[in-house]
Amino acid sequence: MDDAVITVLREHEEVGIDIPSDGEMRRDEMVEYFAERIRGFKFYGPVRVWGNHFFRKPAVVNKLSYIEPIVVDEYLFARRHTLRPIIKVTITGPYTIADWSFNEYYESKEELTFELAGIVNTELRKLEEVGATYVQVDEPALTTHASEMEWAVQAINKAVEGVNVKVGLHVCYSNYMLLKPYFDILNVTQYALEFANRGFRDLEIVKGLSKELGFGVIDVHNKAVEEPEHVAKAILKAMEYVNPEYLYINPDCGLKLLPRDIAKAKLRAMVEGVKIVRRELSKRGLTQIPLHTKV
């Protein structure tokens, strides 16, 4: 496992990624991994997510409780093995863990979600304690049930309460029109959203965004490698709505379903696309941006 993480970090550096992650090499799946490390879950077996892809959907069968740090060691290991100063640590958000689990114990999904928010908050505080500067809370399920968004957003805010590091919120394959009204209410620094998969439709939703945009330019469900020029074009399009200082460029979502060489080629294309845009920006005198924590 350690070797796999080191390889991923090297590859990120090699293709020119500024903010690497450990590629979640140690995790089989984003909910499974946390459910295995929180007391109160049980696994009945795999459940289909799409096509021929399955995940071991957990069931909550008891009161949940925090056992010990979940991703802290993962972060510390990555930090020791990269030359880059900033690493992004991803953590699955409380709403998504609840939504992707069967609830056999709690009275309501809301109660379950807030219980999880407390657990996630404990983990984020531990990450901050050891020096993490950038976490991404993954909430792909956030907009799934429109009627639950009001409290789901509050649960996320509870999860990040008192945590003073940069917090990105990743929401993918979702109806962003439902997310938009909460852009200012969510206590996060950045929204990392998927746009390549939807052919850069819906970009206007980020118009007027007062936070950073993590702009998804790489389709992770398609083996065709993007052209750097296309990436650059997409970024320029996004800059019609978001100032470059507020723009982070990332793949749509995790790359784990792609063969490794293709994933690497895609990241390279992404970086090359960014370089094209940077050349433009440096002509305007824009060369560097600071790392924002809470906006």
Next chain:
Amino acid sequence: MARIYAAVVGSFPRPRGLARLVGRFNSGKIDYEKLELGYEKYTQRLFKLFISASIEYFTDGMLRWDDVFNPLIGYVDGLRVDGLYRFYENNFFFRAPQVVGRIKLVGNCPIPDWYGNSKRILNEVAGNSKSYVLKAVLPGPLTFALNSVNEYYSDIVDLINDYVYNVLQPLVKELKHRGAEVVEVHEPELTYGRADSRLKFYDVELLSKLFTELGVRLWLQTYFGDACSALNYLLYLARHIVGVDLIASKDYSRYLNYFSEFNSLAIGIYNSRSTLVERKRSVGWYISRFAKLHVNEIFVANNAPMDFLPEIIAVRKVRKLGRFVKSFKAGGVK
């Protein structure tokens, strides 16, 4: 008093062993023949489960399907298979039909043959018993249209029309040739509520007409939405079989009298999205209320496709369902 049947609706979780075979086939590690043998084996196993559980109406578990649209949309001219989109409110994604031209079923669509094959397997397993009905499954026009990325038709009504007459009609005809008596048409969109009432009426009207003309029984299956809020449309299909999701229809008892208008009702009371296995008492409560209605046939069923469950729980639920209906019919449940 209505005749009561035990039924399974829609997909069944693709067994792990079969998923492994599909994966190996997709990455070129085994050939098509090996994969076919896998389908044969797991379909057989599924039918044995249904029969041993006393299920009388069922599908072949849609084991060959990735979602309600695929692989069908790969056999339709004018469609491309687009990116992944969320299937209603589930952590389940489908490849959306992208409409780029006038749609029409291609000549070599294997779906009717797959049905014929499943039917043969069932006959082998059931010893040609006439007690079991194998339903074919197809996506409904409204559900198809509203989940498509439509880049061709300027009026969605034309898309629905072409789907009904250029895709469904030839398919249902072929399925009939292969011995299908009942076709389960999945139309969650009718109760989910994104379409306006004009489209919904149009949808049920077309379906009713098509299946009446073709002489095949329509089992119109809704799910994820409140059936009571769609009674207007569903009652239009009163002569056919209408499947409702009672888990999502919380207020159904207020509308109970309206349900008397139906000829055949499939009541979805085994929750395909919960691992908690239904208690006898709550299921008995539902059935005894519906059994008193002036409905000819009541099919006791799961409320939605079972893809959302781990296989082990789906098996448990199917066994409970069958056993329960059997004892209810024998007068063992009051």
